[in-house]
Every structure is written in C-alpha cells, then in structure tokens.
Amino acid sequence: MRVSVQSDDFDLAAELRGFGRATNTGATVTFTGLVRDDTGQLDHMEIEHYPGMCETAIAKIAEDACARWSLTDCLVIHRYGALKVGEQIMMVATAGRHRVEAFEAAEFLMDYLKSRAPFWKKEVSKDGKSTDWVRAKNSDEDALKRW
Template sequence: MRIAVQSAPFDAAAEIAGFGAGTNAGALVTFTGLVRDDSGRMQALELEHYPGMTERAIAKIAEEAMTRWSLADCLVIHRFGRLTVGEPIMMVATAARHRAAAFEAAEFLMDYLKSRAPFWKKEISPDGTCWVAAKASDEDALTRW
C-alpha cells in the first residue's frame, strides 16, 4: 500500500507499471481524476491540506479497503497546490484476486476521497476566488458503503 499527497504532477502509466506484481492478483483497477471546470470560467483549482493529517486520514481509509476487499495492493495519489483544468488531480489503483473486489474497493476509495479526504478546494476565476462547497451527491455516494 502506498499513499502520496504531493504537489508534483504524476505519470499514471509509470505509477501502474509493476503495480500489483508478485501479489497473485487477478485484477488491477486504476482511476485517474482530472480537474474539471463545471462553470466554464475556472482558471485554476487550488487545494490546501494539513500535512500529516491528510496522509493519515487517507491511509486509514485505504487500510479499511485493503481489509474489507482483501486487496493485494492499493495506491492512492492526491495532489495539492494550484492545478489547471485538465491536470491529473488524483489516482487510485487497486489489486485484488478478483475483479469485483478491485472495482468495488476503487469506487469506495474514490467516493471517500471526493467527500471526506481533508482537502480544502478553492476555484480561481477572472471574477476572483470561491471556496468549493461539499455536494449532497458526493455525500449520498457514501451511503452504499
């Protein structure tokens, strides 16, 4: 299991090269999230976090996924700092013996990261800045877990 909270960009292909090797996994699932602009006016998204606290919170939920779905391996990368539209913001990878477990664990991790990971997001546009509020739909996604 590896958790990385970083400002630097990551290369998804390089991250998955060798992921799950030697684990006897039968399925690897990866997801990369990109910064998107729902308003059509966003210039950048700025993410803040508390170092140490964020990594511990993500590690705790990743450990839960490892146990709950008997994962062979798990990877979570989440960026912070100023990101522009289209840049990779996060990545989740899961390795499991069977595909259902790998998919479910990846979705569980993505839902958690979207709604509960301790990041504060601010949209930057020509009109100024605006903190991003939590969405009810993201909270609703957690109810299935």
C-alpha cells in the same frame, strides 16, 4: 499499499509499472481525477491540506479498503497546490483477486477522497476576481451511504 500527497504531477504509466503483480492478483482497477471546468470560466483550482493529518487519514481508509476487500495492492496519490484545468488531481489503483473486489474498493476510495479526505478546494476564475470554495454535494454524501 502506498499513499502519497504531493504537489508534483505524476506519471500514470510509471506509477502502474509493477503495480499489483502479486501472484494471487486477478484484476487491477485505476481511476484518475482531472480538474474540470463546468462553466468555461475556471482558471485553476487551489487545493490545500494539512500535512501529516491528510496522509494519515488517507492511509487509514486505504488500510480499511485493503482489509475489507482483501486487496493485494493499493495506491492513492492526491495532489495539492494550484492545478490548471485538465491537470491530474488524483489517482486510485486497486488490485484484487477478482474484478469485483478491485472495482468496489476503488469506488470506496474515490467516494471517501471526494467527501471525507481533509482537503480544501477553491476555484479561481480566469479574471482572478472570483474565488469560490468547493462545497460538498448531496450526491457525494449519498455515495458514501452505500459503504
């Protein structure tokens, strides 16, 4: 298991090289989140975190996922800083004996990262005049209820 909270971008292929290669792994699942512009006005998203606390919180939930789904491997990378539209924000990779375990654990981790990981996100408009903190959505909270 590995958790990384970093400002630098990551190379998805390099991160997955050798991932989940335990002899009892039957499936791997990956997800990569990107900065999306729903309005056509977004210049970038600023993501802030509290160093130390953030890594500890994510590691705890990753450990929970590993135990709950008997994962053979788990990787979570989340970026912070000013990220432009289209840039990678985060990735989750899970490896399990069966695909159901790997998919469910990945969804669990993504739902947690979206709603509970201690990040603060602010959208900055192209003209630089508008900055809006990203608020939690009811749909994100509903997604957590299934776990």
